[in-house]
Amino acid sequence: METNGHYHPITRFIDEAICVLEELGFCVIEGPELESEWYNFDFLRVAADHPARDVQDTFWIAGLEKEKLNVLRTQMTSVQGRAMHNVQPPCRFVMPGRVFRNENTDATHEAVFHQLDAVAIGQDINLAQMIYTLNQFFKKVLNQPNLQIRLRPDHFPFVEPGMDIAIFWNNKWLEVFGAGMVHPEVIKNMGLNPKKWQGFAFGGGIERLMMIRYGIKTIKPFLKNDMRLNKQF
Amino acid sequence: MKLPISELNKYVPVKHTAKELAEIFVSLGFEDESIEGEVLDLEITPNRGDCLSVLGLAREYAAKTAQPLKPLILTSGKQYKKNCREIEINIADKDACRRYTGAIIKNIQIKPSSPELKDRIKKFGMDSINNIVDITNIVMMELGTPMHAFDLTGIKGNKMLIRTANENEQIKTLDKKINTLSQGAIVIEDGEGLMDLAGIMGGERPSIKTSTVDILLQAAFFDRKIIRQTAKFLGKTTEASYRYERGIDAEQTTEAIEMAIEMISQEVAGAQVSERFDINYLPHNENKIKFDSANIKKLLGVDIDNHFIQDVFARLGIQKRTGKYIVPSWRHDLFIEEDLIEEVARMYDLSKIKPINFEKTNIKCNGIDKSYYQQLAIKNQFVKAGYTEISTHTFISDRDFESLNLNEKKMLTPVKAVSKELNFLRPNLLVGMAKIFSQNRWCYKDGMKLFEIGSIFYPNEQSHIAIASFSRKDLAGFTKDQNQIIMVGDSHNLYQQYNLKKTFYFLEMDIAEFPPTNDKMRLRLPKQFHPVSDFPPITRDIAIIVDQQITAGQILGEIRATDKIITLVEKFDEYISNKFGAEKKSLAFHIVLDDEKKTLASKDTDAIMKKIVNNLDQKYKAKLRE
Numbered sequence: 001m002e003t004n005g006h007y008h009p010i011t012r013f014i015d016e017a018i019c020v021l022e023e024l025g026f027c028v029i030e031g032p033e034l035e036s037e038w039y040n041f042d043f044l045r046v047a048a049d050h051p052a053r054d055v056q057d058t059f060w061i062a063g064l065e066k067e068k069l070n071v072l073r074t075q076m077t078s079v080q081g082r083a084m085h086n087v088q089p090p091c092r093f094v095m096p097g098r099v100f101r102n103e104n105t106d107a108t109h110e111a112v113f114h115q116l117d118a119v120a121i122g123q124d125i126n127l128a129q130m131i132y133t134l135n136q137f138f139k140k141v142l143n144q145p146n147l148q149i150r151l152r153p154d155h156f157p158f159v160e161p162g163m164d165i166a167i168f169w170n171n172k173w174l175e176v177f178g179a180g181m182v183h184p185e186v187i188k189n190m191g192l193n194p195k196k197w198q199g200f201a202f203g204g205g206i207e208r209l210m211m212i213r214y215g216i217k218t219i220k221p222f223l224k225n226d227m228r229l230n231k232q233f
Numbered sequence: 234m235k236l237p238i239s240e241l242n243k244y245v246p247v248k249h250t251a252k253e254l255a256e257i258f259v260s261l262g263f264e265d266e267s268i269e270g271e272v273l274d275l276e277i278t279p280n281r282g283d284c285l286s287v288l289g290l291a292r293e294y295a296a297k298t299a300q301p302l303k304p305l306i307l308t309s310g311k312q313y314k315k316n317c318r319e320i321e322i323n324i325a326d327k328d329a330c331r332r333y334t335g336a337i338i339k340n341i342q343i344k345p346s347s348p349e350l351k352d353r354i355k356k357f358g359m360d361s362i363n364n365i366v367d368i369t370n371i372v373m374m375e376l377g378t379p380m381h382a383f384d385l386t387g388i389k390g391n392k393m394l395i396r397t398a399n400e401n402e403q404i405k406t407l408d409k410k411i412n413t414l415s416q417g418a419i420v421i422e423d424g425e426g427l428m429d430l431a432g433i434m435g436g437e438r439p440s441i442k443t444s445t446v447d448i449l450l451q452a453a454f455f456d457r458k459i460i461r462q463t464a465k466f467l468g469k470t471t472e473a474s475y476r477y478e479r480g481i482d483a484e485q486t487t488e489a490i491e492m493a494i495e496m497i498s499q500e501v502a503g504a505q506v507s508e509r510f511d512i513n514y515l516p517h518n519e520n521k522i523k524f525d526s527a528n529i530k531k532l533l534g535v536d537i538d539n540h541f542i543q544d545v546f547a548r549l550g551i552q553k554r555t556g557k558y559i560v561p562s563w564r565h566d567l568f569i570e571e572d573l574i575e576e577v578a579r580m581y582d583l584s585k586i587k588p589i590n591f592e593k594t595n596i597k598c599n600g601i602d603k604s605y606y607q608q609l610a611i612k613n614q615f616v617k618a619g620y621t622e623i624s625t626h627t628f629i630s631d632r633d634f635e636s637l638n639l640n641e642k643k644m645l646t647p648v649k650a651v652s653k654e655l656n657f658l659r660p661n662l663l664v665g666m667a668k669i670f671s672q673n674r675w676c677y678k679d680g681m682k683l684f685e686i687g688s689i690f691y692p693n694e695q696s697h698i699a700i701a702s703f704s705r706k707d708l709a710g711f712t713k714d715q716n717q718i719i720m721v722g723d724s725h726n727l728y729q730q731y732n733l734k735k736t737f738y739f740l741e742m743d744i745a746e747f748p749p750t751n752d753k754m755r756l757r758l759p760k761q762f763h764p765v766s767d768f769p770p771i772t773r774d775i776a777i778i779v780d781q782q783i784t785a786g787q788i789l790g791e792i793r794a795t796d797k798i799i800t801l802v803e804k805f806d807e808y809i810s811n812k813f814g815a816e817k818k819s820l821a822f823h824i825v826l827d828d829e830k831k832t833l834a835s836k837d838t839d840a841i842m843k844k845i846v847n848n849l850d851q852k853y854k855a856k857l858r859e
Contacts, residue, residue, distance in 0.1 A: 128534025
């Protein structure tokens with residue numbers, strides 16, 4: 001008889017995370033890994049001289065012009081703009097996928113890793129509702145019904161107010177996600193009237209959450225595909 | 234930004250311990266990187282240039298704790314002339330330099346700083362140079378205004394021209410380096426040539442030396458974008474350029490001059506201020522923002538008392554005038570109503586905002602993008618058929634590319650990849666598959682049925698599926714065209730490159746060509762898993778005979794619980810037959826043993842296998858199958 005095979009750990013994690021958000025009415029939208037400069041940076045108000053745009057941090061593809069798909073997306077937030085061309089608000093969606101950073105790798109950094117972003121746009125969607133969503137999300141995804149989360153101000157060009165989200169884990173606060181209310185200029189870039197529409201967005205690294213949930217110290221196993229690991233999922 | 238509590242205390246009484254203080258700054262958005270004694274090291278986000286100073290952080294602390302901030306009254310009664318008499322100063326490009334404030338001080342002695350100054354400099358994490366340089370540095374840390382001191386005799390021809398550079402002009406800075414400039418860098422020229430790389434680093438010629446007697450003190454306002462471009466072009470980031478880039482308070486240059494003069498007069502007996510000047514081309518436009526307090530509730534979902542809101546604005550220096558709010562000169566991050574709402578939220582404390590239910594509505598967004606669900610259904614199908622999913626690197630190396638014999642023109646290459654391993658985007662999923670086969674040789678005897686779904690780039694991005702097995706037969710059913718199945722055997726470049734040892738078969742196609750399935754099963758994560766070591770594992774098989782009513786799961790759990798080095802247990806056979814005795818069956822398992830700290834010796838493994846057999850015998854009356 002045949003034994004079942006196994007999923008890659010990230011596949012399981014992403015699907016469980018998506019299921020949690022589907023309960024709250026979010027649905028999945030995907031986008032290309034090779035993005036345009038507009039969706040990855042300009043759309044999100046990342047200034048032309050922002051260090052994130054340097055070749056030291058970002059994989060630009062040689063020989064491709066600005067108007068083309070010429071950058072490996074550095075964050076899943078890049079899907080926001082694409083998604084909104086196909087959706088009418090009010091809407092809620094979640095965007096999982098691979099992201100890329102041109103930086104030296106170490107125990108906790110890889111050039112290729114995964115992020116999950118979520119965005120909700122409506123006429124009266126507020127920060128308190130985002131806090132509710134994040135509470136549900138982290139409690140379930142990290143399998144900790146009593147998990148506490150903490151918000152504190154932080155700066156991202158595509159949200160205002162912007163904040164980082166930390167979770168209380170093993171007696172320590174660990175920063176896990178970035179979040180905030182979608183910046184009115186980004187709402188405008190979506191083709192919507194910012195006087196009428198508002199919403200929240202949050203997102204962060206998936207491997208990092210996996211490492212926290214399972215108490216592992218390095219990001220290496222996720223691309224290694226050691227059958228000892230994959231066959232446990 | 235190093236914040237000594239003793240310095241903070243000069244602006245606002247500190248009523249908290251270092252640890253409590255760090256917590257307060259964290260709640261305001263300034264992460265503490267470390268606390269060393271009575272000095273906090275805070276991370277300042279790039280939008281808050283005003284907080285790269287003790288004064289800026291004092292404003293935040295005073296506002297949060299509702300304490301008054303000691304006002305800066307240094308300039309009261311001081312006369313500033315519209316230009317300098319001793320040196321003729323001209324600004325050629327007023328967009329590059331909107332304000333140039335200074336003073337000429339005579340009869341100085343350059344010497345090591347007093348112990349008090351040395352202590353202050355040290356707490357800011359800087360090196361003590363001499364009394365004058367230390368004072369300019371301390372003023373910069375206090376007020377956030379970069380300062381510079383010139384030796385007056387080093388300024389030739391009694392004139393200074395502040396202008397933008399031409400391409401390839403050169404200047405020797407006080408670090409003794411010769412910098413070749415790009416067009417537009419801000420420089421100061423005197424009668425003999427370029428003598429200052431404005432806003433970044435002073436020139437060598439007029440720098441402060443032990444022989445210096447008379448100085449020109451500078452507190453200027455240079456354009457942040459130009460400073461940023463120049464610093465980046467030259468790879469020269471200094472404490473001064475860092476502050477200019479992030480925005481300084483242009484209204485505060487005279488305060489900086491006065492603070493420096495006061496400190497000089499304390500350090501150097503007999504120092505004389507011969508003149509003060511302020512060349513000011515600042516525009517008079519104010520940054521005004523419309524604000525409606527009702528929008529706080531709308532955006533944040535919390536009721537915040539209007540008195541609190543008005544109080545926050547007043548304490549942050551945001552003044553209300555004719556229905557609008559005026560942004561203070563030191564803030565470069567406030568433009569729209571949402572920015573003001575964030576100020577209120579910060580001072581209110583984000584963690585005080587209570588969650589509001591965000592239940593599912595009847596929003597219909599299913600069906601917008603089916604690709605995720607389609608791919609999941611295909612994954613379900615493969616896993617049920619005994620395949621294990623892999624997820625491999627998006628990049629391949631030069632060597633991988635050579636092995637593939639593909640058209641280089643269709644390959645995508647990143648600009649300046651940090652590693653040679655990242656020279657090409659993968660044009661197919663074959664390289665990744667070969668790599669994973671080579672890294673899991675220990676697993677070969679269990680069979681290797683693997684699949685991957687992922688993006689390839691050749692040159693267009695496409696979502697592909699790859700399937701691999703040691704048996705061609707396994708793959709035959711997935712394609713009508715049997716020629717699509719590749720044999721990766723000993724004549725294949727990748728077989729040799731990855732030293733594969735065993736031929737595998739491989740099939741790759743566009744996911745869109747793969748027959749759709751409709752398996753809606755969703756996934757859950759296991760409660761825990763065994764970490765995997767970097768050492769090769771040992772695999773053993775075990776076959777036992779047990780009563781029919783005992784489940785494979787019971788035995789599997791028992792085997793796993795025997796020892797923590799048992800990483801993986803997989804059933805590979807279950808067979809009911811009377812030949813094992815009445816009501817008996819045979820069960821067979823692969824066991825993978827793996828120690829995080831060492832390569833396992835066979836005697837360790839033997840001992841564990843023996844323990845497994847004994848346990849199964851005691852608990853389930855299981856007998857080893859001969």
